Amino acid sequence: MPITILPQKVHIGKLSVVFTWDDNLSRQIDIIAPLFIEHNWRCTFYVNPGEDVFKHRYYKGYKALAEKGFEVASHGYSHKWMAEISNQEREFEFSESIKEISKHIHHHPITFAFPAHNSNDNVVAEAKQYHLETRNTLANSRYFRIQSATDIAELTNNLEVAITHGNNYVFSGHSIITETEYLNNEKGEGWQPIRVTLLSTLLNYIENSGEKIEVITFAQASLKEFIRKHNLFKEGKYEFNDEALTELEKVGVNAKTLNTLL
Numbered sequence: 001m002p003i004t005i006l007p008q009k010v011h012i013g014k015l016s017v018v019f020t021w022d023d024n025l026s027r028q029i030d031i032i033a034p035l036f037i038e039h040n041w042r043c044t045f046y047v048n049p050g051e052d053v054f055k056h057r058y059y060k061g062y063k064a065l066a067e068k069g070f071e072v073a074s075h076g077y078s079h080k081w082m083a084e085i086s087n088q089e090r091e092f093e094f095s096e097s098i099k100e101i102s103k104h105i106h107h108h109p110i111t112f113a114f115p116a117h118n119s120n121d122n123v124v125a126e127a128k129q130y131h132l133e134t135r136n137t138l139a140n141s142r143y144f145r146i147q148s149a150t151d152i153a154e155l156t157n158n159l160e161v162a163i164t165h166g167n168n169y170v171f172s173g174h175s176i177i178t179e180t181e182y183l184n185n186e187k188g189e190g191w192q193p194i195r196v197t198l199l200s201t202l203l204n205y206i207e208n209s210g211e212k213i214e215v216i217t218f219a220q221a222s223l224k225e226f227i228r229k230h231n232l233f234k235e236g237k238y239e240f241n242d243e244a245l246t247e248l249e250k251v252g253v254n255a256k257t258l259n260t261l262l
């Protein structure tokens, strides 16, 4: 049966700015999520539920974040390079990850991020049999990989270029390094962590960037592009017809999810 939703969190007229963080790392829960909460924004965490740190330590923290509206989605079951493994292994990585995230987090992982951005057209097509969207294939978007050496000018310039061109902006990073650790040449946590000061400066900058953009999760940004593609925005409302609902159902998105996310 068709459903109608009044937009509350996702606005079709705005560009999406999305922050994604990979690899189940503790500072995502302890430092990154609180920074987003300060701004009343949400971001996306791509986890590997097959890893011990997720299963035994962090899943509770991620579950609490999911309950607050953060997206906890799939980065594969055990962080395999998806274009380099067999069909059977890939099927396992997709389906087992969905199963475990659903079990531990109590929500279906709607989107997928390829470990090490390792993908090709075939595996993207496969991923889309399980998920609404993959991190590197959102329509009308620009991408930026956050590195430790990234500076604030690089971050804001890239964002401005995206806004000027009317593109969504998708950041991908792993974790955080404190200013003291950075200055002492310490590693911080995860692959190429961003400095805490840079992230908070960037979030403040975005807060003052006006009404053209909104910071939302990757799942929300993906739904927005789905709505655009299928012309489901009519007279100020999202009108999901049976065909669209059937398509969404296949990737684990039901009416309740739509109401929660939109």
Ligand SMILES: [Zn+2]
Binding pocket: 022, 023, 075, 079, 115, 116
């Ligand atoms: Zn990764």
